[in-house]
Amino acid sequence: MRRPNGPELDRDRLIAAAFAVLEQEGLDGLSMRRLATQLGVQAPALYWHVDDKAALLGMMARDIYAAAYAACPGSRDWRAWLRQFGGALRAQFAAYRDGARLCALATPAAGADPERQATNIAAPLVALGLDRPAALAFQAVVISYALGWSMFEANGPMHDFLDRMMPFDESFTIGLEAIVGGLALSGADPARAGPALG
Amino acid sequence: MRRPNGPELDRDRLIAAAFAVLEQEGLDGLSMRRLATQLGVQAPALYWHVDDKAALLGMMARDIYAAAYAACPGSRDWRAWLRQFGGALRAQFAAYRDGARLCALATPAAGADPERQATNIAAPLVALGLDRPAALAFQAVVISYALGWSMFEANGPMHDFLDRMMPFDESFTIGLEAIVGGLALSGADPARAGPALG
DNA sequence: ACCTGAACACCGTTCAAGT
């Protein structure tokens, strides 16, 4: 009905609608049937554009990660970049309802090449002087931390409970600073392999 | 049939059976109906012993956390304890299928008192010289990291993908060491609030 | 090429009814 010719749906319209349903209903309420209703279509129609629900969630997760990377332009040094990245991840996870849980569930894209991905991911840190293994390991650590922390932040009853025990939200920055500071001291930092510091 | 008098079910039998189903079917396969079948009972019978599925998952998660704490006897100092605890958490999350995801979903117990819980949780670190706020914040950081990292470890396709990018499993220890080392340097360590460093 | 209708094998939870 929208246009005389051309399809009603496409991948991008699907993903956009899925984010809308996610916001309104949460991840547990994001069903293929509800998504179809939101798009004015029957549920089986979705399977023409997407392999299955897992693939859809995977594409949504990639958008969230991509936004975090996009929020991290050039930094003075790798420590600053890592701090910025950790904060951007937390912000992105919080920007979408159940964003962290969505990203934790997500599966890598079907045709994704690990070699190529590793190069892309390492790039910003390699440009700031880290070697590739350190760049990848450090990022895995920061992502794990931000994801785990954001899971608790997004778990309503748990967050309330933790917040009555301590200033939970402030603990994120304490942890992030500690991680970045600790990584700088670790043997994995190539700057410490040289003659500079003991 | 089991006994002429007395109930067929109780809370503990329920939880034990739930862990068995979790192992066989994974978290997505752990349904109230399957759990009932495993116990030789109809699904509605479970609701006599447990409020709902979320409460059941909460009790399972508490068992997992409790095992991690039990695996951390006295240590020389708070850094050693935190390292041990981080390792024990990872081990416990990995000891149960989807253990991390289960704990991330879990909600605090209905009647849980935050004040009392905070004291219990802080105790081992306070005994080693940390003040209470630091003890709670440091533990929140380590738990967040271990949980996030374990989510990736347990996500089959994601773990395979990451492992082709880097030695993913080794990154856990790198991160844990960095966190503990970084926390020791942070302003939150009361040992550094004295005359030592600026 | 793109979508619908009908169906299959599931869910969590409620509630009257049985014992």
Added chain:
DNA sequence: ACCTGAACACCGTTCAAGT
């Protein structure tokens, strides 16, 4: 007190059939 039977309102996914 403790459990069953039947039901309600859902799921993801497949597949023949329509256009």
